[in-house]
Every structure is written in structure tokens, then in C-alpha cells.
Amino acid sequence: MPAKPRTTKDKTPAAAPDNRRADLIRVAARLFREKGFDGTTIRDIAHAVGMRSGSPFYHFANKHELLMAVMEEGLRLGLDRTEEALAEAALPATERLHRLVRTHYGILHDTGSDFIPVMLYDWRSLPSQYKRRIIELKDRYDAIWQRTLDDLHAQGLVRADAKLARLMILGAINFSATWYRAKPRSAKRVDLDELAAQTVALVLHPP
Amino acid sequence: MPAKPRTTKDKTPAAAPDNRRADLIRVAARLFREKGFDGTTIRDIAHAVGMRSGSPFYHFANKHELLMAVMEEGLRLGLDRTEEALAEAALPATERLHRLVRTHYGILHDTGSDFIPVMLYDWRSLPSQYKRRIIELKDRYDAIWQRTLDDLHAQGLVRADAKLARLMILGAINFSATWYRAKPRSAKRVDLDELAAQTVALVLHPP
């Protein structure tokens, strides 16, 4: 059993002493998102953080555990952001929906936020024994959304069945991972605020 | 250069003489959908149609061309079905939307309709030189949808920007590939007609 990792080859001068594991997760997320789980080799990931090919296995038992760590990180961060967005007491349901939608777009498209797109794209690659842990977190996320959609449906502001509405709205947002590019190439690209407003406008039926 | 394929090992007694290529495309679509492009080997596909491992390369230059053929088949079939669904003259825009939505659900979930889900899941795996041909077909499909959404937006029946509405509605439907199961496990599962009605209800704003 080797000693705790210690390296002098840190990329950033002020790097924390023991965040190599976090580095691997972050870089793996980026590469998995770009090239897919199967299209990314452990060598790619290792070299991207300045390690040799075998070294990631000091931090993760195998490639699939690294994939799980990426998804878990994404859901934990997403839950934190979402809970914070709704922390204010007594928000009307319409405002809660708007914040949920806006936060979710951020989770997909903010810089460095590659974890959830990996979950969406490479869910199939996660062995079922690892899926349970992720599903547990995902259920908590869905439950937050469901509460708001139940309220909106009860008020007649969302017409579809509340559960299907949740799946469809999240689907509409998630699909933006396939077409939305944050880097504005053409001048008149919509930003995430605008995208969130448009999404809410699409599904909300004013009384 | 070998002669045209001829086999006596056809699975179905009345099999047409020269549809081995079509068999490969159909079986590849199913396997790609289940296990992903990278997760499926040429050997898997070959054996599933009763060939040996090297034989698919008699029909396709490489694995990526088989992937492209799957996507192309999906778009051609989808375009046919969609054009037929809208063939009736002078349908109101709301009815056209309903038919577009219902048809798209069928394209994703009907038995044997695995081509478009492969395109959605494994788009990343298609080399860019092959993407052009597929994008051309996809643009035609999108254009059909866009016409209807432009009309609905002009009539005030769809609130969001018409182009974003198209992306979001197709996203909502496409995402069902990740959660909808046609085989009813619990008794009260919604069918595709119900799903289409709910989708229309979510996004359409009656005047």
C-alpha cells in the first residue's frame, strides 16, 4: 500500500495539497462530455492532469468508479444549487419554476459544469450496481421539481399531468445539451436567462 | 472482388434474396440502441444476423458507415411517416402539431424503430465527414416542424420563440427515449396517444 499521494508537479502554484482526486473527477467530466465514456481512455485523463497511465487507479478502483464519481459530483452540486435557489421562503410556484429552469440550464452549460451532461449521455455505461447510488440522488432532485409542478398543475398553470410535465420540461432543457453553445459564435445568440424565460413561457398557461 | 452475396442460411423461410444489408442495418440499430455504438462490436452484429465476424465488411467499408446507414434509414423512414401524416390538405396548425408529436413518439418507440434513438445517443460517434449527409436529411425534418411552429406562434398559440419552441418540444419528446418503456410493466402506463396529447396540452395556449 503506497503512501498518500504527494506531488511537486502541481499545475497551479497555489494548488491544495490533496485534491488530485478532485482533479481527476473534473477533468474526466470534461473529457467524457467531449468524447464519451468509451471514447475517453484512462491515459487521456491521466495525462490531462499530469499523471502517467496507471496512476488514476491509485484513486479509483476502475474506470467505472470514476464515471460514478463524476455523476455523483454533478448531482451533489446540482442539489446544492437548486436548494439554494429555492431557499427563500414563500415563493410563488411560478417563480419557483423559473428558478428551477434557470438553475438547470446553468448546471448544463456553465463553465466547468460537465458532470450532469455526462450523466445524460453516458448513463448506459454505468454498471447497474453503481446506478443505485446515483438514482437515489437523482430521485431527490426530481422530488424538488415535482413539488413545484404539482402546485402549478393544481393551480391550472400547467396543463399536462404533473409527472409527465416534469419529465417533458426537464427533457426540453436537457436536450439543449445537444444544440446550445455557450460560446457566442453568431452575435445574436440567446443567453441562459433568455432561454429560461422562453422555456417558462412555453409551458406556463397564465390564468 | 467477390460475387454478390448469396446465402442459404436465411433465418426466415421467405426471406428476400438480397436484403442482408438491410438486415445488418436493422440489427445494428437495435444493438447500438441497447449497448451504444462503442459498446457494440462488429462481431455482435455479424453473429446476430448469422454471419462471421469479418463479413459485415463486405457490405460496409467500416463500422462508422454502418452507423451512418442506421441514422440515414431512420431519417428517411421518419420523413416518410411525417409527410404522410401531414398529407391531408388544409389541416389547422394545432392538428398538424398533434400529428407531428404523435408521429415522433412512434419514431422513437414503435417496435423495431431504433434508428433515431441511435442518432440521438450516438451522434458524437459519427465522424464529421459523415455528418453532413445526415444533417441534410435532419434539416428537412426540422423544416417540416418549423413551418407548423411558425404558424402556431403567429396565431399566439405557442408563446415561446418559434425556433426555440421547436427545439424544446422535440427535446421533450426525445428525452422520452430515456424513460419511456413501451412494454407496460405497471398496469397504468400511458400509451403513445396519451403521451402525445399530454405534450400538446403542455405547450399549446388556447386563445
Added chain:
DNA sequence: CCTACCGATCGGTAGG
């Protein structure tokens, strides 16, 4: 379309 095979890649490991 089959047989026989190659060459490269890749996840993972032993031992330090």
C-alpha cells in the same frame, strides 16, 4: 461471405 490473422489499443496490475 468465410477463414485465418494482424496490429493497435486499452483497462488494469505487480512491485517499488
Added chain:
DNA sequence: CCTACCGATCGGTAGG
């Protein structure tokens, strides 16, 4: 965390 390496897999090909 590195060095050195293994074993299996897999896309693809030659030749018939």
C-alpha cells in the same frame, strides 16, 4: 504515484 508490462478485445484485411 511511476515503471513496465500483460491479456484480452476489436476493427479491419488478405485471399479465396
